[in-house]
Amino acid sequence: MEKKKYKEIVDKHTPKENILVNALTAFTIGGIMGIIGQGLIEFYSYFLTIPEKEASVCMIVTLIFISCLLTSLGFFDKIVNFCKCGLIIPITGFAHATMSAALEYRKEGFVTGLGANMLKLSGAVIIFGVVSAWTFSLIRMLLGVI
Amino acid sequence: MIYLHAFIFAGIICALGQIILDKFKLTPGHITVLFVIIGAFLDVFSIYDKFVAWAGGGALVPITSFGHMLTHGAIAGYEDNGFMGLLIGTFDLTSAGICAAIIFSFYLSLIFKPRD
Numbered sequence: 642m643e644k645k646k647y648k649e650i651v652d653k654h655t656p657k658e659n660i661l662v663n664a665l666t667a668f669t670i671g672g673i674m675g676i677i678g679q680g681l682i683e684f685y686s687y688f689l690t691i692p693e694k695e696a697s698v699c700m701i702v703t704l705i706f707i708s709c710l711l712t713s714l715g716f717f718d719k720i721v722n723f724c725k726c727g728l729i730i731p732i733t734g735f736a737h738a739t740m741s742a743a744l745e746y747r748k749e750g751f752v753t754g755l756g757a758n759m760l761k762l763s764g765a766v767i768i769f770g771v772v773s774a775w776t777f778s779l780i781r782m783l784l785g786v787i
Numbered sequence: 788m789i790y791l792h793a794f795i796f797a798g799i800i801c802a803l804g805q806i807i808l809d810k811f812k813l814t815p816g817h818i819t820v821l822f823v824i825i826g827a828f829l830d831v832f833s834i835y836d837k838f839v840a841w842a843g844g845g846a847l848v849p850i851t852s853f854g855h856m857l858t859h860g861a862i863a864g865y866e867d868n869g870f871m872g873l874l875i876g877t878f879d880l881t882s883a884g885i886c887a888a889i890i891f892s893f894y895l896s897l898i899f900k901p902r903d
Contacts, residue, residue, distance in 0.1 A: 660806060660809045660810070663805050663809055664802045664806050664809075665802070667801040667802050667804065668799065668801060668802040669798065670801065671797045671798045671799075671800060671801025671849070672793075672795065672798030672845075673794070674797055674801075674848050675793035675794055675796060675797025675844060675845030675846075676790050676793055676794050676797075676844075676845070677844075678793065678843075678845065678847055678848035679789060679790055679793040679842075680790075680844070682843065697847050698883045700844060700847070701847070701848075701883065702884070705884060705887045705888050705891060706887065706891055709888070709891040709892055710891075710895065713895040713898070713899035714899070725805055725808070726801050726804040726805035726808055726815075726818065727805070729804070729815045730800055730801045730804045730818065730819070730822060730850055731797070731801070731848045731849050732848060732852075732884060734815065734819060734850065735819065735850060735884070736887075736888045736891070738816075738819075739888045739892045740888075740891070740892045740895065740896070742892075743892040743893065743896040744895075744896050744899065744900075744901040745901055747901070748901075755893070755896065759889065759892060759893070760889075762816060765820050766819050766820060766850065766853065769820045769824055770823040770824075770827060770853055770854050770857045770881075771857060773823070773824045773827040773828070773854065773858075774827045774854060774857035774858040774861050774877055775873060775874075775877065777827050777828055777831045777858050778831070778858050778862045778865060778873055779873065781862060782873070
């Protein structure tokens with residue numbers, strides 16, 4: 642098939658996504674995630690009397706556990722299809738990427754499959770995070786010295 | 788009141804991500820990387836600490852806080868241990884999140900089979 646014709650057909654069948662509706666959905670879901678985060682911090686610091694700094698670590702671990710569990714049960718992909726960035730931008734997206742890679746490559750063996758590919762998607766976050774954090778704190782260090 | 792701030796802050800970040808994703812036809816991977824870098828940058832002059840004080844958990848849930856904590860740890864390490872502290876302290880605050888993600892994924896992938 643000619644390239645032009647092919648492109649026309651692809652354009653015709655690509656669903657037109659409404660940017661405004663998507664953004665509003667992401668805003669609402671992301672906001673709810675923020676409220677859940679704050680609620681969990683207050684829950685841990687009030688009822689289990691953990692200092693607030695450690696309570697925020699507990700909150701992040703809880704969210705990661707919930708999203709790992711939902712991903713392995715197969716619900717998370719369906720929810721992401723609806724909520725989009727509302728669940729990808731929060732820490733749940735990071736856990737989802739790790740978990741789905743682990744599930745997918747599990748059958749290829751432990752070392753060459755699971756071990757080598759678990760951080761396939763989320764490794765980008767860690768690598769760029771570390772590189773940028775190191776560079777930016779080096780810059781801040783140099784500015785502080787001057 | 789902090790719940791309202793948390794809702795607004797986390798919501799705005801997610802909406803921004805969604806708009807960038809739709810406009811430039813990027814993958815979700817690009818978006819998360821972009822927001823981690825933004826978070827790491829905002830912590831250079833301690834701007835993100837003000838967001839955390841204002842929005843509480845709303846500022847800690849988005850992936851930007853991951854970059855923020857990486858830079859925060861590196862700077863705190865520098866103050867404690869000098870130049871090598873930049874390398875020692877980077878993972879101080881984020882290791883909980885990374886370890887939790889890896890450990891939960893490992894054990895859950897032993898239990899569950901992939902579904903499509």
